[in-house]
Amino acid sequence: xxxxxxxxxxxxxxxxxxxxxxxxxxxxxxxxxxxxxxxxxxxxxxxxxxxxxxxxxxxxxxxxxxxxxxxxxxxxxxxxxxxxxxxxxxxxxxxxxxxxxxxxxxxxxxxxxxxxxxxxxxxxxxxxxxxxxxxxxxxxxxxxxxxxxxxxxxxxxxxxxxxxxxxxxxxxxxxxxxxxxxxxxxxxxxxxxxxxxxxxxxxxxxxxxxxxxxxxxxxxxxxxxxxxxxxxxxxxxxxxxxxxxxxxxxxxxxxxxxxxxxxxxxxxxxxxxxxxxxxxxxxxxxxxxxxxxxxxxxxxxxxxxxxxxxxxxxxxxxxxxxxxxxxxxxxxxxxxxxxxxxxxxxxxxxxxxxxxxxxxxxxxxxxxxxxxxxxxxxxxxxxxxxxxxxxxxxxxxxxxxxxxxxxxxxxxxxxxxxxxxxxxxxxxxxxxxxxxxxxxxxxxxxxxxxxxxxxxxxxxxxxxxxxxxxxxxxxxxxxxxxxxxxxxxxxxxxxxxxxxxxxxxxxxxxxxxxxxxxxxxxxxxxxxxxxxxxx
Amino acid sequence: xxxxxxxxxxxxxxxxxxxxxxxxxxxxxxxxxxxxxxxxxxxxxxxxxxxxxxxxxxxxxxxxxxxxxxxxxxxxxxxxxxxxxxxxxxxxxxxxxxxxxxxxxxxxxxxxxxxxxxxxxxxxxxxxxxxxxxxxxxxxxxxxxxxxxxxxxxxxxxxxxxxxxxxxxxxxxxxxxxxxxxxxxxxxxxxxxxxxxxxxxxxxxxxxxxxxxxxxxxxxxxxxxxxxxxxxxxxxxxxxxxxxxxxxxxxxxxxxxxxxxxxxxxxxxxxxxxxxxxxxxxxxxxxxxxxxxxxxxxxxxxxxxxxxxxxxxxxxxxxxxxxxxxxxxxxxxxxxxxxxxxxxxxxxxxxxxxxxxxxxxxxxxxxxxxxxxxxxxxxxxxxxxxxxxxxxxxxxxxxxxxxxxxxxxxxxxxxx
Numbered sequence: 014x015x016x017x018x019x020x021x022x023x024x025x026x027x028x029x030x031x032x033x034x035x036x037x038x039x040x041x042x043x044x045x046x047x048x049x050x051x052x053x054x055x056x057x058x059x060x061x062x063x064x065x066x067x068x069x070x071x072x073x074x075x076x077x078x079x080x081x082x083x084x085x086x087x088x089x090x091x092x093x094x095x096x097x098x099x100x101x102x103x104x105x106x107x108x109x110x111x112x113x114x115x116x117x118x119x120x121x122x123x124x125x126x127x128x129x130x131x132x133x134x135x136x137x138x139x140x141x142x143x144x145x146x147x148x149x150x151x152x153x154x155x156x157x158x159x160x161x162x163x164x165x166x167x168x169x170x171x172x173x174x175x176x177x178x179x180x181x182x183x184x185x186x187x188x189x190x191x192x193x194x195x196x197x198x199x200x201x202x203x204x205x206x207x208x209x210x211x212x213x214x215x216x217x218x219x220x221x222x223x224x225x226x227x228x229x230x231x232x233x234x235x236x237x238x239x240x241x242x243x244x245x246x247x248x249x250x251x252x253x254x255x256x257x258x259x260x261x262x263x264x265x266x267x268x269x270x271x272x273x274x275x276x277x278x279x280x281x282x283x284x285x286x287x288x289x290x291x292x293x294x295x296x297x298x299x300x301x302x303x304x305x306x307x308x309x310x311x312x313x314x315x316x317x318x319x320x321x322x323x324x325x326x327x328x329x330x331x332x333x334x335x336x337x338x339x340x341x342x343x344x345x346x347x348x349x350x351x352x353x354x355x356x357x358x359x360x361x362x363x364x365x366x367x368x369x370x371x372x373x374x375x376x377x378x379x380x381x382x383x384x385x386x387x388x389x390x391x392x393x394x395x396x397x398x399x400x401x402x403x404x405x406x407x408x409x410x411x412x413x414x415x416x417x418x419x420x421x422x423x424x425x426x427x428x429x430x431x432x433x434x435x436x437x438x439x440x441x442x443x444x445x446x447x448x449x450x451x452x453x454x455x456x457x458x459x460x461x462x463x464x465x466x467x468x469x470x471x472x473x474x475x476x477x478x479x480x481x482x483x484x485x486x487x488x489x490x491x492x493x494x495x496x497x498x499x500x501x502x503x504x505x506x507x508x509x510x511x512x513x514x515x516x517x518x519x520x521x522x523x524x525x526x527x528x529x530x531x532x533x534x535x536x537x538x539x540x541x542x543x544x545x546x547x548x
Numbered sequence: 549x550x551x552x553x554x555x556x557x558x559x560x561x562x563x564x565x566x567x568x569x570x571x572x573x574x575x576x577x578x579x580x581x582x583x584x585x586x587x588x589x590x591x592x593x594x595x596x597x598x599x600x601x602x603x604x605x606x607x608x609x610x611x612x613x614x615x616x617x618x619x620x621x622x623x624x625x626x627x628x629x630x631x632x633x634x635x636x637x638x639x640x641x642x643x644x645x646x647x648x649x650x651x652x653x654x655x656x657x658x659x660x661x662x663x664x665x666x667x668x669x670x671x672x673x674x675x676x677x678x679x680x681x682x683x684x685x686x687x688x689x690x691x692x693x694x695x696x697x698x699x700x701x702x703x704x705x706x707x708x709x710x711x712x713x714x715x716x717x718x719x720x721x722x723x724x725x726x727x728x729x730x731x732x733x734x735x736x737x738x739x740x741x742x743x744x745x746x747x748x749x750x751x752x753x754x755x756x757x758x759x760x761x762x763x764x765x766x767x768x769x770x771x772x773x774x775x776x777x778x779x780x781x782x783x784x785x786x787x788x789x790x791x792x793x794x795x796x797x798x799x800x801x802x803x804x805x806x807x808x809x810x811x812x813x814x815x816x817x818x819x820x821x822x823x824x825x826x827x828x829x830x831x832x833x834x835x836x837x838x839x840x841x842x843x844x845x846x847x848x849x850x851x852x853x854x855x856x857x858x859x860x861x862x863x864x865x866x867x868x869x870x871x872x873x874x875x876x877x878x879x880x881x882x883x884x885x886x887x888x889x890x891x892x893x894x895x896x897x898x899x900x901x902x903x904x905x906x907x908x909x910x911x912x913x914x915x916x917x918x919x920x921x922x923x924x925x926x927x928x929x930x931x932x933x934x935x936x937x938x939x940x941x942x943x944x945x946x947x948x949x950x951x952x953x954x955x956x957x958x959x960x961x962x963x964x
Contacts, residue, residue, distance in 0.1 A: 366915045367806070368588050396620050398600060400607035418611060422618020425803045430618075449600075451620075454805040457818050504915055506922045511818040514926065518815040521930055522834065525863065525937035532944045533841045535963040537952050542960060 039087040040064040041216055042294045043223045043325075047275075047334075049302060050118050051349075053265045053342045054236060055275050058122040059223060059258040061215055063088045066251040072187055073100040073140030073147075087291055089214035089254060092242070095154045099147040102191060102246055103135040103180050108161055108203035109239030111261075112497050120352035123241055123257045124492025127472045129199035132166055133178050139189030145171075148194040159242075160206045166196035169392055170471070172421075172431045177388040177476045177493065182245030182253070195390065199469035199498040203240060205229040211240055214256060222289025223297065223325060226281040227258060237261040265342060273342045276335035284333040288326045295325040297334060308337045354383045355438060359473055359496040361395075366452060366504035371397070373446045373473065373496070377438040385494075386476040387415070387446075389432040393423035394453045394468055395501055397430060401449040407442050414444055425453065435480070457506045464508070470499040566674045570681045571651050577691060578643035586692035591907050593694035594867035595804040596622045596729070596795075599642065602695065606637050616790040622798045624727045625782035625791050627695065639693070646690045649701050654680040656704035661882045663711040664747045664851060672884070679881045684904070685874025696871040699729050703875065707854055710739045711747035715767055718743055723774035727782065730799040731865040734835060734857045737843050740767045741850035749885055750848040751950045757847040799866050800832055807925055809907065810868035811933050814926045835864055845948075852947055855879050859943065863936040873936045880939075886946035896942060899935030903928050 041063050048056045065088045071080065080097055083090065096104065105125060113126035125131060132152060136144050148171065156163035175193045184191045208229050212219045219227050232238050243255040264275045277284050288295055299309065299321045311334070313321035325332060350356065355377045363369035377383050391397070404414040415434035423430040438444055461468075473496040507514075586592055587600055595601060605621035605628055608614070615621040615628065631637050636645060654677045661676050662669065680686060690697040702725040709718035722739055725732045744763045783789055798804065805817045812831060819827055838860050846853035855876070862873035877900075887893075906928040913920030952961050 364916060364918075365588070366918075367590065393619065398604050399611075400600075400603045420608070420611070420613050422608070422613070422615075422620060424619040428619075454807065454813070454817065456805065456816070456821070458821050504922065506814065506817045510923070511820065514814055514818040517930060518811050521811065521933050521937070522864070525933075525941070526834070526837075528937070528941045529838070529860075529944060530841065531963070532941065532948060533845045537948060538962055538964050539952060540960050540962055542958050 038066045039085065040066065041087040041289075041292050043289065043292050044295075045223045045226070045297045046122060046300070047280075047297070047336075048122075048300045049273060049275075049336070050261070051345055052117045053273050053344070054118070054261050054263045055273075055280060056118060056122070056259065056261050057280065059227065060122075061224065061256040063216075063254045063256075064251055065093075065253075068252045070102040070137075070185060070246050070252065071097045071100045072185070073137040073142075073189070074187070076100050076140045076142065076147075087216045088252075091158055092214060092244070092254060095151065095158065096244060096252075098154070099136070099151045100140060101134050101136055101147075101151060101244065102184055103182055104132075104151075104244040105134070105178075105181075105241070106130070106132045106155060106159070106163075106243075107239060107241040108159070108201065108207055109237070110203045110233075111237035111239075113237060113495065115353045115494060116350050116356050117348045118261065119350055120492065120494075121259060123239075123259055125241055126237075126239060126259070127197060127199070127474070127495040128498045129197060129469065129471075130161055130163060130166070130201035130203075131195075131197040131471075132163060133193060133195035135180050135184060135191045135193050137185070137187050137189055137191050139187065144192045144194065152196070159210050161203075162198065162201055165198055165201075168427055170196040170198065170390075170429055172196070172390040172429055174388050174390060174431060174433060174474075176419075176433065177386050177474050180245075181243070183248040185246070185248075197390065197471040199471050203238065204233055207240065208232070208258075211242075211256065211258070214242075214254075216291050217289035221285075221287035222292055222295050223285065224289070225285055225287070226277060226283050228281045228283050231262070231280065231282050232258070232260050235260040235262045271341040272338050274335070274337050277333045284331040285325060286331045288330070292326070297323040297325060297332075299323075299334060299336065301336075302338075306339055308339075310335045310337070350378060353494060354379050354477055354491075355385070355475075355494075357473070357475060357494060357496045359499065361450070361470075361499045361501060366502055367454075368449065368451045369395075369501075371395075371448045371450050374443060375436070375438060375446075375475075376443045377440060380440045382440055383438045384478055384480050385436050385438065386474075386478055387434050387436050388474040388476070389430065390471055390474075391423065391430040391432065392468070392470065393425050393427070393429055394455070394503060395430075395470060396423060396451045396453065397432060398449040398451070399432075401447075403447050405445040405447075406439060408445075413437075415446070426456075426459070435478070436475075452501060452503055454504055457508055457511060460503075460505060460508070464503075464505045467500045467502045470501055472496045472498050563669060563673045563677075567654075567677055570654075570678055571647075574647045574650060574681055574687065575644065577687070578647040579640075582691045583639055583643050583693055586688065589688075589692055589908065590807045590911060591809050591870050592689045592692035593696070594808045594869050595620075595806050596798060596867045597689075597695040597699075597869055599639075599693035599695065602627060602631060603637055606632055614786065614788070614790065616786055616788070616794045619794070619803060622795050622804070623695065624795050625785040626724065626727050626778060627698075629781075629785045642693055643691070646693055646697055649698055650681060650687065650690050653686075653697075653701035653704050656701065656708045657878065657882065660704065660708050660711055660747070660851070663708070664749060664882060666748060672881075676881045680878045683874050683878045685870040686878060689869050689871040689874070694869050694871060695728065696869045699725060699732070700871055700875045702728065703732065703735065703858065706735070706739055707742065707851070710742040711851070713743065715743055715770065719767060719771045720774050723771055723778055726775060727778050727795075729865075730796040731835060731861055734839055734861055735854060736768070736771060737764075737839050738850050738854040738857055740764050740771070741843060741847070742854060743767050745850055747851045749852075749883070751852060751883075751885060751947050752953075754848045754951050801828060802866055807911065807922075807929075808868055809870055809873070809929055809932055810866060811864065811929065812866045814922065814929070817922075831864075831866070835860070849947075852883065855883065856940065856944055856947070859936065859940040863933055863940060873932075876936070877939065880943065883943070883947070886943060886950055889946035889949040890942050891945060892938065892942055896935060896938045899931060899938055903932035903935050907932060 044060045046058045083093055107125035108130050152163045152166045172195050173193050174195055178195055215224050219225050238260040241257040245253045262280050301319045301321055314324050315322045355375050358374040360372045361369050362372055415436050417435040419433040421431040475494040602623050605615040657680050658673050658676050702721050706718050706721040744759045802816050805813050807813050842853050842856050859876040862876045910924035910928050914925050
């Protein structure tokens with residue numbers, strides 16, 4: 014016993030030293046931002062950032078050799094292993110449910126709000142395994158980690174839109190260039206089974222700090238919710254993992270819902286009881302109403318430009334921030350969206366299962382010309398007829414709205430279409446782009462089990478850009494804007510009768526073949542009937 | 549004035565006048581907006597022959613995107629180069645072009661008839677021309693601007709040149725046709741035979757092939773040279789060999805399962821994945837099986853052998869449109885000698901009527917109305933295949949039976 018205690022003391026000391034060393038090279042911060050929206054809803058955004066100081070992404074050339082050992086205390090090991098295994102420099106995974114309403118809610122805190130799952134990664138080339146092989150491994154590993162159907166982000170959905178998805182961090186200057194792979198799966202639904210592994214990546218799980226507010230019962234009840242995993246490399250700083258969760262809750266939904274009041278208790282059904290001890294900073298930022306009477310409790314530590322800031326580490330617990338309006342909420346007659354330059358409506362028109370028309374209506378709210386990249390990454394199920402593109406400005410057919418066409422046509426049963434143009438939206442006007450499309454006819458084994466439901470098509474992505482004099486477009490002005498997803502209704506064969514079809518068709522072919530070869534091989538003969546002797 | 553000149557004119561109509569009237573009617577039809585209405589009809593244009601796909605390919609070609617890098621464009625590079633340079637790609641002008649193309653086809657058919665009968669002109673010319681120009685199976689795909697109309701004309705021109713012993717023209721046309729549609733490889737042997745023999749009717753008096761088989765070597769070699777030349781041209785036009793798998797490959801591997809009038813599409817929609825390559829091989833080989841037996845059996849009349857093989861193409865090839873069986877039906881007009889020996893022309897006609905009425909209806913019910921399902925349309929294509937096969941077998945029977953002559957009392961004609 015005595016010997017045991019003597020051994021434990023040095024071991025504990027060593028552990029403490031390691032922890033101190035570790036905390037110097039790793040940094041964990043957490044932040045919650047809460048916004049009241051124009052239509053009475055409340056947007057909350059959780060951000061958990063782990064920074065691995067001085068680390069750099071793995072050079073794909075070293076993928077064949079033994080990797081350096083990975084000792085993390087705050088940085089999520091499960092994710093770190095995947096990143097190093099496949100030599101990923103930058104990674105963005107978002108799992109969202111619902112359609113972000115830019116017109117009413119403004120621009121989201123995290124730009125990746127496309128419906129369903131979206132995964133994009135920048136990877137260095139030059140390894141013995143190609144980028145595509147590593148991309149396949151990456152999506153399967155992430156599928157396992159987050160319990161999502163990311164394995165379906167296969168070559169049927171993978172594209173390389175480098176201009177619309179520029180790296181958000183920096184890319185190391187290796188010999189071989191970096192390549193992007195992007196795929197989205199709009200039919201993927203985010204739910205509790207995705208949140209649990211997400212929480213496991215956090216150093217304090219959901220036991221303390223801001224993460225203790227992540228209550229799946231309330232978050233997945235929100236009007237819109239989505240989680241994101243972002244891995245970036247900042248030159249000179251290190252590798253950053255940013256885990257985000259966004260939710261749009263509706264305080265007016267309750268039976269008493271005349272007022273916009275919210276509190277941690279009403280939004281998440283939880284309050285913060287303990288601070289996360291390893292978080293370097295842990296703050297809650299509430300944006301305060303500008304032209305309304307309100308009361309906020311408890312008193313914030315600081316108020317800067319209509320933002321009330323709380324430091325969770327130092328404030329009295331349990332923390333339950335409340336924002337109270339004395340007046341009932343009145344819906345605005347019209348919504349003004351300052352944070353998004355234009356709004357987008359996308360439709361697939363036509364009742365036929367063989368062809369249709371894709372229509373995209375973009376309304377520029379600004380009084381200046383806006384340029385934006387318009388990207389469609391369409392599975393081969395819907396095939397574009399580019400020669401039928403028509404652009405209308407305020408209802409009048411006008412050419413010259415789009416330029417810089419990049420088009421990679423789809424290949425049946427494998428590659429999706431990549432269609433990207435640079436749109437010039439005249440000030441205060443509505444641009445409509447229409448294009449005829451044909452809908453594919455699938456083999457019966459390619460249909461999903463619920464074939465009559467149709468196929469979800471990924472959202473179009475708009476990236477506002479500023480175009481330089483020399484024609485090259487600068488890095489995006491602001492984040493991407495996602496359109497809503499589409500549902501395409503494809504013709505279905507009769508799933509119950511493959512045998513019947515094979516038998517019927519083969520019978521017709523066999524009968525024809527038999528008759529023809531009967532004629533070709535047998536000779537004609539003239540026979541004499543014997544005279545009728547019987548009568 | 550003599551009394552003769554006061555007599556009423558002979559009842560035969562002037563061929564030129566009627567032909568011009570027919571052409572005028574077709575041009576009037578082409579100037580209507582029908583082509584836009586019919587462009588999505590799947591019975592009229594398949595993915596390999598659709599004009600919209602051709603326009604898409606032209607658009608991509610002109611915007612520096614290789615049309616063969618994707619999977620949708622399946623037209624020959626020869627068509628692509630013609631339509632990006634000399635031929636019009638707008639719908640209105642193309643409608644006129646397609647009408648003129650049909651006129652050329654009708655003229656070729658009349659000339660084939662004249663060559664077979666060894667006549668300068670005959671009262672039957674008008675009937676033959678109108679059977680081609682007014683056959684709905686032929687003019688509807690042409691109004692919908694399906695390139696299968698161009699294939700039909702090339703086929704007829706090739707046969708006409710072969711009848712006239714113009715070897716180079718016939719073989720070059722045939723080689724061009726092969727580039728538009730790989731299945732027309734069936735026609736190489738009968739047309740070469742036609743080239744070395746004569747187009748006259750010998751159905752009633754069968755005899756062995758008069759020319760030695762060695763005589764075929766030279767035309768076949770010439771055909772191979774033309775094909776190689778056009779392949780080279782195609783490769784140069786698009787700057788690579790991707791077009792081969794996109795155009796010819798599509799006929800064999802059937803990547804696009806869009807419904808058409810043929811037997812392949814639903815069969816391979818419903819086919820189990822692990823049997824797909826086997827049955828693709830079976831269906832492709834099945835077409836090739838017919839060439840040699842038909843050419844041996846009808847060696848004394850290669851024009852009739854060509855006619856039979858056209859019927860087989862219209863029934864069994866991949867990506868058929870209505871104009872493929874339509875060509876067979878119109879060509880029946882060239883062989884009036886077999887009519888008395890046909891066994892069931894009314895059954896064939898009724899089967900065609902059934903299929904022709906129900907095919908567009910059931911296609912619409914399935915894909916647009918949503919009140920029918922795929923089996924409706926599939927069933928009508930089966931009936932259509934039966935109709936084509938019935939016509940084909942009947943013509944083959946009649947073409948053989950004619951050699952026996954009239955049946956006498958107390959005698960019967962049977963097959964051994």
